[in-house]
């Protein structure tokens with residue numbers, strides 16, 4: 011949708027084929043009865059500049075669509091860091107100096123680490139795991155566990171012993187080192203389908219394009235002077251095609267095209283990490299102390315109070331990112347653990363009226379060191395790949411997906427000149 015909106019803004023009449031009945035992919039709205047949820051609670055950062063630009067391009071209003079919080083990390087009762095209103099990167103350095111839950115030596119080590127990263131321009135001579143980088147930079151186990159591990163899992167959805175240090179540094183560079191607003195955390199007040207893709211569809215149609223939902227592409231057939239897409243409703247020919255399906259779906263579509271063997275192999279080599287979101291509807295008076303709060307060494311890694319974020323009072327979301335012991339539990343057992351953690355940590359004695367566990371087993375690719383991700387440009391000049399898994403600086407995030415989409419749009423535009 012990012013690629014299509016960008017092309018529409020340059021006067022190109024695009025056609026979008028979406029196999030699902032609803033737009034949004036992994037970041038889509040989901041209904042539970044009459045309660046609007048998302049396929050998983052999402053968080054954006056202020057440095058997601060392309061995503062925020064496109065939301066505004068298609069008619070969104072960042073000020074109204076999000077609850078915007080200055081950088082703050084709270085692990086309930088264990089650790090807390092809040093960035094003061096100072097220019098970047100001073101805001102972070104002061105926040106680290108004042109962090110609660112670290113002793114003086116740990117704070118100094120964290121500050122020295124950030125200064126070392128700045129000196130290195132956030133570039134490593136060779137990639138390694140985040141765990142290796144933390145050890146090399148003298149970040150003690152307690153410091154790593156309270157600060158860097160939660161950050162790494164939130165940003166890369168990959169545990170520190172498997173995560174790429176370079177990709178984490180790319181995110182830290184953009185979020186912490188440019189302007190203070192880049193480190194803000196943005197929590198959407200709208201569901202994800204309404205936030206971007208629905209508006210983008212209306213924008214694309216206003217600009218002469220078409221968005222066809224429940225209309226999946228069954229085959230991509232390269233031709234002499236273009237590309238044919240085969241759908242259940244018929245075949246359609248285009249000068250250029252951007253394949254923006256998830257990696258597994260893209261692999262299936264590209265496999266029959268011999269020239270794309272390299273892209274297919276790279277997609278096939280990707281491994282995946284899960285994200286579980288447990289939504290719990292409590293009576294309306296139940297609330298958390300903050301809109302977003304973490305728990306230390308519990309199943310619930312981050313808890314979100316949808317009452318504070320989107321006026322959905324009593325609705326809480328517990329997010330459990332990356333692989334772990336939670337995968338061995340049934341959904342009911344996992345929800346029961348989250349209920350017990352909410353009771354023990356915040357004294358919430360009530361039982362939820364209902365809960366829903368959304369388990370995305372292939373939420374994102376596993377962002378390991380030196381990962382070979384397929385380029386947006388395939389071996390066929392008029393067939394491009396867009397998606398969070400394609401080559402880029404970012405891990406599997408909204409911004410990674412959007413940057414990949416707009417990069418494809420620019421390639422198409424320059425090829426048409």
Ligand SMILES: Cc1cc2nc3c(=O)[nH]c(=O)nc-3n(C[C@H](O)[C@H](O)[C@H](O)COP(=O)(O)OP(=O)(O)OC[C@H]3O[C@@H](n4cnc5c(N)ncnc54)[C@H](O)[C@@H]3O)c2cc1C
Nearest residue numbers: 029035036050052053226227255259373397398407408411
């Ligand atoms: C639970 C969860 C929580 C997350 N939290 C965050 C977060 O907090 N912050 C963040 O930045 N990122 C987060 N992410 C990651 C983010 O959602 C993804 O990186 C992003 O949505 C990927 O977008 P995409 O367009 O690359 O792929 P997708 O969203 O997978 O979109 C691919 C689309 O292609 C369609 N499709 C598939 N096959 C076909 C076909 N044959 N024909 C036509 N259409 C087809 C699919 O239906 C889908 O709509 C989260 C992901 C999950 C699952």
